[in-house]
Amino acid sequence: MSENGLDAEKSPGREWRALELLTLGLQDAERRREFLAILGDPGLSWGELIEQALRHKMLPLLAVEATAADLRSRLPRMICEHLTEAAQRQVYKLGILRREAARITEALQARGARFVATKGIVFESTLYQGNGSRHLSDIDFMVLPSHRHLVLAALPELGYEMGYYDWRTNGLHRFDRKELIAYQLHDDHLPSFTLLTSDPVVPYVSLDFATSLTWARSEFEVPIHQALAETDDQPIPGQDGVRLPTFTPGFQFLFTALHLFREAWFEKWLDLEQDVNLMKFADLLRLWPAHREVLTSAAFLAKVESYNLLQPLLWVLEHLDRTFHTEILTEMALQGRSDETWLASAGRGSGHLRLWHGDMRRRLYTKDRRSLFLEPESESGSPT
Amino acid sequence: MNGGPEASQRLVLTQIREFLPLASAEDLLAHDLFQLGLDSNTAVALLLRLEEIFDIEFEMGEISYANFRSAVAITHLVEEKRGGLSG
Numbered sequence: 117m118s119e120n121g122l123d124a125e126k127s128p129g130r131e132w133r134a135l136e137l138l139t140l141g142l143q144d145a146e147r148r149r150e151f152l153a154i155l156g157d158p159g160l161s162w163g164e165l166i167e168q169a170l171r172h173k174m175l176p177l178l179a180v181e182a183t184a185a186d187l188r189s190r191l192p193r194m195i196c197e198h199l200t201e202a203a204q205r206q207v208y209k210l211g212i213l214r215r216e217a218a219r220i221t222e223a224l225q226a227r228g229a230r231f232v233a234t235k236g237i238v239f240e241s242t243l244y245q246g247n248g249s250r251h252l253s254d255i256d257f258m259v260l261p262s263h264r265h266l267v268l269a270a271l272p273e274l275g276y277e278m279g280y281y282d283w284r285t286n287g288l289h290r291f292d293r294k295e296l297i298a299y300q301l302h303d304d305h306l307p308s309f310t311l312l313t314s315d316p317v318v319p320y321v322s323l324d325f326a327t328s329l330t331w332a333r334s335e336f337e338v339p340i341h342q343a344l345a346e347t348d349d350q351p352i353p354g355q356d357g358v359r360l361p362t363f364t365p366g367f368q369f370l371f372t373a374l375h376l377f378r379e380a381w382f383e384k385w386l387d388l389e390q391d392v393n394l395m396k397f398a399d400l401l402r403l404w405p406a407h408r409e410v411l412t413s414a415a416f417l418a419k420v421e422s423y424n425l426l427q428p429l430l431w432v433l434e435h436l437d438r439t440f441h442t443e444i445l446t447e448m449a450l451q452g453r454s455d456e457t458w459l460a461s462a463g464r465g466s467g468h469l470r471l472w473h474g475d476m477r478r479r480l481y482t483k484d485r486r487s488l489f490l491e492p493e494s495e496s497g498s499p500t
Numbered sequence: 501m502n503g504g505p506e507a508s509q510r511l512v513l514t515q516i517r518e519f520l521p522l523a524s525a526e527d528l529l530a531h532d533l534f535q536l537g538l539d540s541n542t543a544v545a546l547l548l549r550l551e552e553i554f555d556i557e558f559e560m561g562e563i564s565y566a567n568f569r570s571a572v573a574i575t576h577l578v579e580e581k582r583g584g585l586s587g
Contacts, residue, residue, distance in 0.1 A: 294544055300563040301543050332565065333534055 128481045130154045131165040138177050139398045140440060155182055156190035168481070172394040173251040179203035180249040207248035209318045211354060213237060216311065216321045217255050218355035219274055224259075225361075229266040230344050231259040232361045234326070234371060235399075238350070243402040246353050251395060254308075254322035258363075258371075260344055261327040264306060271323070276309040281320035288312060288320075304328035329371045331378055336428050338374070343367045365407035366416045370425065372399050377428040381463045383470065386485050394480060397436055404444055412447055430454045431461075435476040462489065508554075508582070509575045515553060516571055519546050528571045543568060550574065556581040 134154045142148040154160060169178045179199040181187070188196055217237050224231055236252035244250035259267055279290040291299075291307055299307045306325040313319055329338040349359040363371060379385050380392035410416055420426055433445050434454040445451045461469045472479065473488045482488055503511075513525050516533065519542040527536060538546065547568065551557055556578065567577050 294548070296560060297547055297563055298540055298544050300560060301547075301565060301568060302540055303565060 128477075129161075129164075130157060130159075131161055131168060132481050134160075134165060135168055135172060135174060135178070135394055136440070138174060138181060139394045140401060141398075142181060151181070152187055152190070155187055162192065162195050171389075171483070172480070173253075174393075174395055174398075175202055176206040176251050177244075177249040177395075177398075179206070180247055203248055205317060206251070210240060210246075210248050210252065212313065212315065212318045213252055213255055213321060214352050214355055217360060218352050218358040220255070220257070220271075220323070221352075221358055221360055223270040223274055224266065227266045227270055229259060229263045229270070231257050231263065231267075231325075232344065232347050232363050234258050234363070235375070238360065238362050238368075239399055239402070241353050242350060243399065243406065254324050256324045256326070258326045258329070258340070258344070259306075260340060261303070264325075264327065267306060267325055271309045274311070276311045276323060278307045279310055280308050281310050281312070281322060286319065302332045304330075304332040329367075330374050336374065336377075336423075336425055338367070338370060338423050338425070343371070365403075365410045366419060369400070369403050369407060369411055370420070370423075370429075372396075372403055373429055373432045374425070376400065377432050380432075381428075383462060383489070386489075391485050392476075392480065397440065400432070400436060401440060401442070404442075408447070412449075417448065417450075426450075426453075427458065431459060434459055439476045439480070505575065505579050508578050509571065511553060512550065512575045512578060513571055515549050516546060516574075518549070532569050533571070534565070534569060550578060554578055554582060 131154075134151060137147050137151045137154075140147060142151055165178070166175070169175045179202040182191060183196060183200045183203055191199070214237075217233060221233070233256065235256040236250055237255045240246060240248075240250040240252060257267075277288055277290065278296075279288045281287075282289040288310055296307060299305065304327055306327065309323040309325075311321045311323075313321060328334070328340060329343060330336050343363065346364055347361045348364050349361050352358055352360050362368065376392060376396040379390055379396065385391045404411065420429055430445070430450065430453055433448075433450070437443060437445055443451075445453075457471075460471045460473075462472055463469060471490045473490065474482075479485065479488055513528055516528055517523065517525075520528065520533065520536050520538060523531075523536050534543070547558065547563065558577070558581070562577060562581075567573050
């Protein structure tokens with residue numbers, strides 16, 4: 117039976133449930149038992165499981181958990197072998213990324229830049245045990261817009277060039293003028309920088325420097341000078357003597373939620389296959405218990421209101437609560453404030469809103485995400 | 501190309517309307533172009549079109565949201581570039 121004329125994807129099975137359990141984390145004994153039972157089920161479709169894991173940037177997490185000592189014997193031998201190699205590769209890659217994060221941190225601190233590291237390079241050791249289970253494709257930072265020039269001066273001295281790695285040529289694609297113009301006009305990020313490593317397993321390291329917690333000209337913004345006024349830091353495993361600057365917990369949580377909102381909100385990410393994924397929710401689900409006291413404080417909630425961030429935060433956390441059966445909004449005393457139309461909304465590049473079908477769980481497991489979006493209406497209200 | 505600022509503004513508006521066909525000249529003069537619907541791709545295309553039409557090249561340092569957010573700002577920049585070329 118199709119819904120609204122769309123072919124409904126079949127309900128997700130045990131494969132999806134395994135990924136949901138990984139998203140929630142397996143520290144809970146009951147969840148771990150359920151995960152073990154699923155992976156030991158001879159009816160499990162490894163093709164479906166691995167495909168969805170790849171789509172959601174969860175292959176490292178699956179690989180690490182599935183090849184744990186108490187589970188290995190349940191896996192088909194070749195599956196176990198390849199997952200083990202995937203986990204080992206991620207650990208190896210992590211070593212290189214940590215080394216580079218340390219070099220960049222030292223270089224920027226020497227120039228007096230005001231910046232923090234964000235996302236995967238921060239979370240891999242604090243939320244994911246530093247065991248390679250957190251997928252990282254690049255190293256993310258955020259810098260004061262007024263310190264962009266310090267970054268642009270420092271990176272070439274470390275061997276980085278403006279551009280991205282081109283798998284077709286095994287070389288660097290340097291941005292052409294048109295691409296650089298796009299960065300100038302939408303200045304929420306510096307152009308990407310890439311280092312070619314000559315390493316056969318990790319041929320490049322890519323850097324992403326943001327200058328906004330949301331996006332250029334967003335109606336939702338956090339004053340970055342306030343977000344970077346006070347920062348924390350954390351050790352970088354294997355890199356003694358260098359500590360990685362990070363957001364304080366409140367801004368860390370806000371940025372992580374806003375980043376999820378941004379990538380779930382804009383239609384363009386659908387085409388780039390960068391729409392919302394399980395890994396983004398996994399980060400939030402781990403940040404929450406780690407910083408619950410701060411995040412339920414009156415000071416934090418006052419900050420959310422003063423920055424006009426309640427609506428995007430409700431969008432993210434309501435979807436998170438409903439999908440993973442958590443009660444974060446209740447703990448924050450924000451329950452019951454979400455508007456259903458808002459929850460079903462997404463933004464088009466032109467500034468108009470679109471609506472999408474179903475709930476977040478369906479959106480996450482659906483492979484053809486575009487099929488969930490309703491046709492846009494013209495300003496007159498009639499379909500275009 | 502001959503003509504002063506008024507001619508430049510008319511031509512700038514004509515080019516902008518290629519990318520924002522639903523906006524009136526009054527809208528374009530009064531509002532932020534990105535709020536009227538100019539996005540990443542169309543903004544770049546507009547800039548390149550302006551360079552071609554006016555036979556100028558914007559320096560990277562001149563390309564910013566502030567300089568391209570309005571028809572007035574764009575016209576001002578174009579006139580500066582044209583004034584510089586004619587010495």
